[in-house]
Amino acid sequence: MMKYIVVLAVMLLAGRSDSAPSHPRGKQKSEHRSPPLDNHSTFQRISEIAKTAQEMDDDHETRLIQSEKHYRNETDLFVCCLHANILDFYLGNVLNTEEKFPDLATVKTDLDRISRDLTVKGCSIKHVNDHGHSNKFKESFHKMGKRAQTKAMGEIDILFDFLAKFC
Numbered sequence: 001m002m003k004y005i006v007v008l009a010v011m012l013l014a015g016r017s018d019s020a021p022s023h024p025r026g027k028q029k030s031e032h033r034s035p036p037l038d039n040h041s042t043f044q045r046i047s048e049i050a051k052t053a054q055e056m057d058d059d060h061e062t063r064l065i066q067s068e069k070h071y072r073n074e075t076d077l078f079v080c081c082l083h084a085n086i087l088d089f090y091l092g093n094v095l096n097t098e099e100k101f102p103d104l105a106t107v108k109t110d111l112d113r114i115s116r117d118l119t120v121k122g123c124s125i126k127h128v129n130d131h132g133h134s135n136k137f138k139e140s141f142h143k144m145g146k147r148a149q150t151k152a153m154g155e156i157d158i159l160f161d162f163l164a165k166f167c
């Protein structure tokens with residue numbers, strides 16, 4: 001059974017060809033890098049939550065977090081801060097879901113830590129608050145109504161991939 005779940009997860013991840021790579025780039029591991037970004041159990045818990053949410057979601061058209069190709073002309077720091085901003089929104093509006101997800105409390109703690117570390121790193125969350133992509137995320141989220149929370153949970157692995165790659 002476990003094997004089957006893992007294979008399914010890999011297939012689901014592979015199916016979304018335009019999402020960010022599933023493993024941290026890890027090339028610029030500075031002392032400022034937030035530890036949970038390189039923690040394999042964090043990565044696995046987040047993938048597990050995303051998979052659970054995707055199974056509850058039958059809308060395969062909508063996408064809340066834009067794919068990497070939209071950010072080709074931006075600096076790593078900018079893309080990092082933009083997703084730190086979206087992370088902030090997750091912490092305030094998405095992760096307080098009443099739906100049951102595996103290990104949600106642990107993941108919340110890890111994401112809280114990342115958010116704090118990114119602020120210390122100098123990635124001002126407010127800095128990109130009015131950026132078009134961040135606003136677009138929030139607008140689409142609010143427009144979707146109740147289903148938005150499940151959709152956003154299903155994309156939490158994409159958010160984590162962006163943070164691991166660009167922060």
Ligand SMILES: *[C@@H]1O[C@H](CO)[C@@H](O)[C@H](O)[C@H]1NC(C)=O
Pocket residue numbers: 035039040041042106110
């Ligand atoms: C990874 O994170 C978990 C909590 O999610 C923690 O218990 C564990 O010690 C961390 N591992 C490393 C190597 O930091």
Ligand SMILES: *[C@@H]1O[C@H](CO)[C@@H](O)[C@H](O)[C@H]1NC(C)=O
Pocket residue numbers: 069070071072073
């Ligand atoms: C990046 O810049 C090039 C050249 O200015 C432009 O043609 C392209 O549309 C831009 N790409 C994105 C994703 O903004």
